[in-house]
Amino acid sequence: MNTGSDEPGEVAVASNKAKTDRQETAGEAGSGLGSRAPEFIKSRRLLHLSWQVGVFVVGLAVVVAGIIMLPLPGPGWVVIFGGMAIWATEFVWAQLVLRWTKRKVTEAAQRALDPKVRRRNIALTVIGLVIIGVLAGIYLWKFGLVMPWKIKDQ
Numbered sequence: 001m002n003t004g005s006d007e008p009g010e011v012a013v014a015s016n017k018a019k020t021d022r023q024e025t026a027g028e029a030g031s032g033l034g035s036r037a038p039e040f041i042k043s044r045r046l047l048h049l050s051w052q053v054g055v056f057v058v059g060l061a062v063v064v065a066g067i068i069m070l071p072l073p074g075p076g077w078v079v080i081f082g083g084m085a086i087w088a089t090e091f092v093w094a095q096l097v098l099r100w101t102k103r104k105v106t107e108a109a110q111r112a113l114d115p116k117v118r119r120r121n122i123a124l125t126v127i128g129l130v131i132i133g134v135l136a137g138i139y140l141w142k143f144g145l146v147m148p149w150k151i152k153d154q
Helices: 017-025 045-069 076-088 092-112 115-143
Strands: none
Touching (some): 076 092
């Protein structure tokens, strides 16, 4: 039964037995995993299988488009996770991957907001900018403001 929390030891109390039975039969004992297809599709085996094939093909097309966008201009990772979300409407493995990804992104965001980590990141950014400034200064001192493609034959 889904208690609405991931905390161990919490118990949910149902108001009546009919509600409890519905929750336990909905997608792997109410854990929120499984197909989200409409009931009339789930009730017919062949229709549900063709629905899953369609969802898989659409999700695959979106994921492939995202992979193509990785080296090209475009929001590659966003599109890939969009394809995973399409797959997650039907497949438990995709739902688990998305849950894991959301958890890791949340943990990374919380670590990034930690004051010690922020100070370290700001210090590293300043050091990097100083190094880039010194290298740019050395280049300008040695070659001047002449761009490499306009250098005359010597």
